Amino acid sequence: MSVARQRARHGVRFLGLGFRVVLFLAVLVLLRALLRIQTSSPTPSGVSESIKEDGFRVPKVAFLFLVRSNLPLDFVWDTFFKNAQSEKFSIYVHSKPGFVFDASTTKSTFFYNRQLKNSVKVTWGGSTMIEAERLLLKSALVDPANQRFVLLSDSCIPLYNFTYVYNYLMASQKSFIDIFLDKKEGRYNPKMSSIIPEQKWRKGSQWIALVRKHAEMVASDKTVFPMFKKYCKRLAGTEFTRKPRFKVPGQKENDCIPDEHYVQTLFSINGLENEIEKRTITYTSWNQSKDSTDRQAWHPKTFSYADAKPQGIKEIKSVDHVNYEMEHRTEWCKCNSNAVPCFLFARKFSRGAGMRILFDGVVGEFDSGSMRLNS
Numbered sequence: 492m493s494v495a496r497q498r499a500r501h502g503v504r505f506l507g508l509g510f511r512v513v514l515f516l517a518v519l520v521l522l523r524a525l526l527r528i529q530t531s532s533p534t535p536s537g538v539s540e541s542i543k544e545d546g547f548r549v550p551k552v553a554f555l556f557l558v559r560s561n562l563p564l565d566f567v568w569d570t571f572f573k574n575a576q577s578e579k580f581s582i583y584v585h586s587k588p589g590f591v592f593d594a595s596t597t598k599s600t601f602f603y604n605r606q607l608k609n610s611v612k613v614t615w616g617g618s619t620m621i622e623a624e625r626l627l628l629k630s631a632l633v634d635p636a637n638q639r640f641v642l643l644s645d646s647c648i649p650l651y652n653f654t655y656v657y658n659y660l661m662a663s664q665k666s667f668i669d670i671f672l673d674k675k676e677g678r679y680n681p682k683m684s685s686i687i688p689e690q691k692w693r694k695g696s697q698w699i700a701l702v703r704k705h706a707e708m709v710a711s712d713k714t715v716f717p718m719f720k721k722y723c724k725r726l727a728g729t730e731f732t733r734k735p736r737f738k739v740p741g742q743k744e745n746d747c748i749p750d751e752h753y754v755q756t757l758f759s760i761n762g763l764e765n766e767i768e769k770r771t772i773t774y775t776s777w778n779q780s781k782d783s784t785d786r787q788a789w790h791p792k793t794f795s796y797a798d799a800k801p802q803g804i805k806e807i808k809s810v811d812h813v814n815y816e817m818e819h820r821t822e823w824c825k826c827n828s829n830a831v832p833c834f835l836f837a838r839k840f841s842r843g844a845g846m847r848i849l850f851d852g853v854v855g856e857f858d859s860g861s862m863r864l865n866s
Contacts, residue, residue: 549578550638552660553631556584557613557623558645561596564845567648567854569599574855575653581637583630585610585623616725620750621716624697628710632703640706642699646793646839647773648848650808652855656835659772663826666705669695669771670755670764671815678747680722686760687718693755698773698838708761715757723747770813770822774837796843801851808832 582605592602613619639660673694726746776792813822824833
């Protein structure tokens with residue numbers, strides 16, 4: 492074979508090897524591109540999916556407890572969180588200034604040192620109530636992994652185990668806010684009109700669940716909150732009566748309860764009512780007495796041990812719609828257009844009622860031996 496022919500054959504082999512190398516590299520580039528597209532695409536909104544939001548593989552639910560001092564139902568929440576993955580939740584507590592959650596004040600280690608350091612003294616019917624809510628949101632927003640924010644009272648209990656609650660909240664891209672028109676209570680103060688038009692005035696339960704962008708809006712509000720602080724005030728009277736006992740001379744009849752209006756009105760002013768599920772996920776049983784002398788008139792009922800029987804809890808969990816008589820509206824409870832039970836939490840529960848749902852396994856597997864040790 493001539494030297495020229497051998498050189499030609501070697502050249503063909505070299506070109507063939509080069510082609511294979513180029514082809515291999517091209518396949519690697521293609522696979523990398525496909526992988527990048529897959530990881531950056533939004534995850535389907537299925538409940539069972541591993542949800543990705545804002546670059547976080549496992550987003551958290553921030554549980555925000557607004558309490559007077561301690562947490563009487565900490566033993567219920569202890570079981571709830573014990574049956575959870577620790578990377579999926581965070582806990583924040585607003586208590587009275589100076590109160591510390593430690594071994595002497597709570598039986599649950601989940602609450603150790605979870606209190607805010609900058610808490611304020613809260614009075615019922617005052618702007619300090621929404622100030623405390625905003626402080627909780629601001630603290631929780633520091634952690635970028637927190638993607639859902641649930642406000643709870645010291646008398647709230649979960650109606651399901653952690654996994655169900657987590658999946659329910661994460662499956663929805665909307666906030667849950669009880670909201671309706673306030674047509675007859677005369678709480679709107681015309682002095683607010685420069686910032687809050689009367690047609691934007693709304694009412695609802697303070698127990699909300701927010702997605703992160705809505706939590707940021709509430710926490711950063713510098714326009715609506717000052718108006719509430721100045722003009723939305725409760726008349727002198729008592730927490731338990733429908734009407735105030737007496738009226739301050741010269742004061743107009745604007746008996747305003749800030750926490751029942753603030754978030755709802757803020758969303759109304761910002762035109763965001765289409766971004767929310769117009770209902771709360773926290774059940775309350777109201778004593779709807781029409782007797783203005785009844786000290787419990789239109790006040791939440793407290794559940795006793797007898798009230799917390801399995802059939803009663805089952806009935807709460809079976810509620811699938813809420814009627815808003817003032818607006819002639821029925822809100823069917825949905826999550827991403829799928830029918831779901833309305834409530835994930837309930838209030839106001841006594842310690843006895845909390846003990847009963849614990850032993851009935853409502854919030855998850857419960858070790859009664861641990862309760863005896865804690866006692």
